[in-house]
Amino acid sequence: MNNTSLLLDSSDNVGVALSDLVSGEKVKISQVDIDIQEFVPAKHKFALRDFIPGDDIIMYGTVVGEATRPIRQGHAITLQNIKHKTRSYELKSGQYVWKAPDIAAWKSRTFMGYKRADNQVGTANYWLVLPMVFCENTNVKLLQEAFENALGFSQPNPYEVQIKNLILGLQGEKFTETVAQKVASGRSKIFPNLDGIRFLTHSLGCGGTRQDADSLCGLLAGYIHHPNVAGATVLSLGCQNAEVRILKEKLAKLNCTKPLVVVEQQQEGTTDALITKAIQETFEGLVLASQSQREPVSLDKLVIGLECGGSDGFSGISANPTLGRVSDLIVALGGITILSEFPELCGAEQNLINRCETAELANKFVHLMETYNEAAKRVGSGFDMNPSPGNIKDGLLTDAIKSCGAAKKGGTAPISDVLDYTEYAKTPGLNLLCTPGNDVESTTGLAGSGANIILFTTGLGTPTGNPISPVIKVSTNTKMATKMPDIIDFNTGTIITGEDTIETSGDKLLDYIIEVASGRVKTKAEEKRNFDFIPWKRGVSL
Known part of the structure; x- marks a missing residue:
């Protein structure tokens, strides 16, 4: 280069x-x-x-x-x-010919995963606690504090020392380390085969449209059904739009049979009664979840989400094509990859249409794109307003420039399925998933559609993570990777400097994915507890 x-x-x-x-x-x-x-x-x-x-x-x-x-x-x-300008596209039939990459070196490779009864495989083993409605957020936080402290999942806050130093400094004293921190650092986990309990909170469930409530139930069902989740505890108030009945209907459509604890505050009465019941039944679920153990699994059980955020002018040259290489390898091996962020596919439509395996898929893709864009225009926006000030400053001047680089994350494989938001990925191959370009809303959607690992490229830097799916942060340039080593897991800036090709970078990244999927390496987002969860309120979010 x-x-x-x-x-x-x-x-x-x-x-x-x-x-x-x-x-x-x-x-x-x-x-x-x-x-x-x-x-x-x-x-x-x-x-x-x-x-x-x-x-x-x-x-x-x-x-x-x-x-x-x-x-x-x-x-x-x-x-x-x-x-901004894009080339017009047309729905035309044609036979897309794909030259799959050589996968000889990967066919016998495995990762250490958790096999589930439904044939999915987890890269982690979590119990999930979530609310049906925002009214239960406080009770979720009460459960979080109690469980994490009691079971050894809590971590000392590194900034607590700094604050206490400032307080004690007023008295001329110096704070070093508390007894509580010593106990926390030396505490052993009660359930060694459980990677953690993940606690979700959100601002939806009532007061919005019935469509938003139904969409939330579909998203939560996807999280409970997710291969990295062993079971879940659901807190309900009882009168909200997002009914437990709807959640159970969504789970039934997914054929989900995982342990499910449901407690409803208006039925239980006092907060104490609600929390006591939730703790008792959740603890029984944790005992069962901890019986799972990692075992070797072929790479076709990987479901890889493809995401970008804080993008720059190198995204479409280094990091995104590296993800494209990984995507093509996973598809060739029989696995699933999911390309999201529909506002960031504006301008790349014709290439994606040509790669759809059927006319029905092409029509669904175009329908979702046009419906979404029209909804944005009705409130005075549009896909052309997608680039952020940071994107523009670093070379992504128009949405089309940004989109054509973003689409590189999907490699060159044929498109085997097109999914609307909250639809679950089941078809091997490259899937397109309708989500916003908003980083957290999109990663939230990717996990809800079954991604057991998410690859996230960034040129400017972002701490975004996810509660249940490990997020591997991939840097587009070495300068940023060096500046922000606490959030970057993998650097593709070596492509810009000529030390790597897209192929060698992609192969190294797949090696790293196997380590993360096996639980041998924790992502920076996991280490920093960046467990971001924002459901898409299906109005307009770009």
Whole structure:
């Protein structure tokens, strides 16, 4: 790879700066010398020819923008001279031919997982405690404090020492370490085969639309059915829109037979009666859950969620294509991968349509995309408003530029299924899942659709995690990985510097996934207890 600039596709008319380019510098793109006419920051784009207003801006071999004023060759592409534009797409039949990657080195590989009775395999073993409605959030937190302290899952807060030092400093004293912290650090877990109890809270369940209540029940059912979950405790108030009846209907559709503890406050009476019953029945479930043990499982049991957040101009060049390589390997091995974030597929539609295995899947994908975009437009937004200020600052000027890079996470495999939000992934191959681009809402949806590992690329850095599915944070560039080592698990910046190819980076990442899936390595999000859970309130969220 050229260490100063890059052409992503032979038909592109803009180049990408891999490092800061200054006025007067010469770069060679496809054997053509380009004189840089002004400062072009790393990750940003520059003109390979002269443009007049109305000309298409081409990246990744497709339209990602339109010139709004004249741009001379060698000048920077900015929001002052281009605007969002995508190429029109059509539903056309055609036979997509996929050249699957060589998987000989992976066929006999295994990970240490938890086999479930329904043939799913977990990469972790959790008990889940969740509320049907926000009214029960406080009771969930009471249970969390009691269980985590009693069972050895609590961790000392590293910032508590800092605060106590400040307090005692007023008296000229110094705080070092409390007895409670010593006890917590030396405490052994009561249930060694249980990876933890995960406690969810949310702001939904009542007061909204019936559609939101139904969607919440579908999401919670997906979490209970998830392969990383052994069983669940559900707290209900009793009068909310998100009824326990609806939850049980959703679980029945998934053929979920896991242990389920349901306690309802209006039926039990006092808070003490509710909590006492929940503790007793949950403890019995934990005893059963702890009987599970890890055992070798083939890689086709991996269900990989594909996500990005805090993206930058290198996302579509390093980290996202690395995920694409992993996705293709998993698909070739017979596993499932799930590509989410529909606002970040705007501009990549034709490629995805062409890869759908049936016309029905292509129609469903287009219907979900157009319905979502129209809903956004009705409230004065739209997919074109998706890039955040951080995205724009680091080179993702239009939603189409961002989307064409984001779609690289899905590799090149055919699309075997298209899922609406809360639909559960069951079909081997690459699945498309309708979620927002919002990081936490999307990762929440990926786990709800069965992803037992989530790969999350970032160029700017984000601490996002998930309560039940390990989130592996993949950096697009070495500078950020070095700056934020407490949140980054894997660095693909070596592709930018030429130390790795997409193939070698993807292979290394799959090795790392196996370690995480086997419980031998904890992700940074798990270590920092970044257990983020935000259901999508199906109005508009981009």
